[in-house]
Amino acid sequence: MREAFIRDSVGGVNWADGSLSGPNVRESAKTMGQLRGIFRSQEDWSLIAPDRVVYRVQWIPPVEDGTEGGLNWGNTTIEPGMVGDEYFMTHGHFHEKSNRGEFYAAVRGNGYLVLMDHNRKAWAEAMSPGSVHYVNAGLAHRVVNSGDEPLRFVACWPSDAGHDYASITEHGFSLRVVCRDGAPVVIAT
Numbered sequence: 532m533r534e535a536f537i538r539d540s541v542g543g544v545n546w547a548d549g550s551l552s553g554p555n556v557r558e559s560a561k562t563m564g565q566l567r568g569i570f571r572s573q574e575d576w577s578l579i580a581p582d583r584v585v586y587r588v589q590w591i592p593p594v595e596d597g598t599e600g601g602l603n604w605g606n607t608t609i610e611p612g613m614v615g616d617e618y619f620m621t622h623g624h625f626h627e628k629s630n631r632g633e634f635y636a637a638v639r640g641n642g643y644l645v646l647m648d649h650n651r652k653a654w655a656e657a658m659s660p661g662s663v664h665y666v667n668a669g670l671a672h673r674v675v676n677s678g679d680e681p682l683r684f685v686a687c688w689p690s691d692a693g694h695d696y697a698s699i700t701e702h703g704f705s706l707r708v709v710c711r712d713g714a715p716v717v718i719a720t
């Protein structure tokens with residue numbers, strides 16, 4: 532006879548705020564010091580304490596990192612803040628495997644998902660609670676918090692996507708979101 536059984540879920544999500552719980556949840560934080568070279572004004576960046584947390588990530592990796600066909604579920608929370616006239620944002624990356632896409636969906640706060648292809652063509656999608664965003668395979672992606680409260684989004688990405696941060700550190704994005712007269716505007720850089 533075949534075995535039949537019930538097992539525990541991989542974790543819990545609080546739909547009110549997107550947070551994750553359970554023994555499989557991993558957490559990391561990115562500080563201002565770790566975002567050297569990401570903001571356009573090095574001088575304004577150096578005025579902020581290097582241990583200031585800019586964003587935190589929670590995720591559940593149900594399978595080992597790098598597993599083909601596997602998926603991760605997670606969320607990112609970006610604090611509100613500015614580096615000069617530029618809003619707090621994620622580092623941003625290409626997936627190492629250029630045929631791996633990703634879903635983002637905003638839970639709270641307001642901001643922009645910045646996308647850029649390998650020819651440096653870039654555009655932005657407004658994020659607000661409930662907005663769902665598809666990151667096409669091959670696009671670099673970064674989220675900017677242009678509001679005055681934490682911005683949180685949930686994400687689902689392939690376990691074998693891999694993260695190429697180096698090309699962003701080196702070349703940046705060709706589009707930035709900055710504050711002009713108290714409102715966010717996108718500029719080409």
Ligand code: PAN
Pocket residue numbers: 561588605606607621622623624633672673686688692694
């Ligand atoms: C997200 C990001 C997360 C943090 O889970 O990893 O928002 O941004 P950075 O990785 O650019 O620091 C994702 O896109 N995973 O693939």
Ligand code: ZN
Pocket residue numbers: 624626633672688
């Ligand atoms: Zn990604």
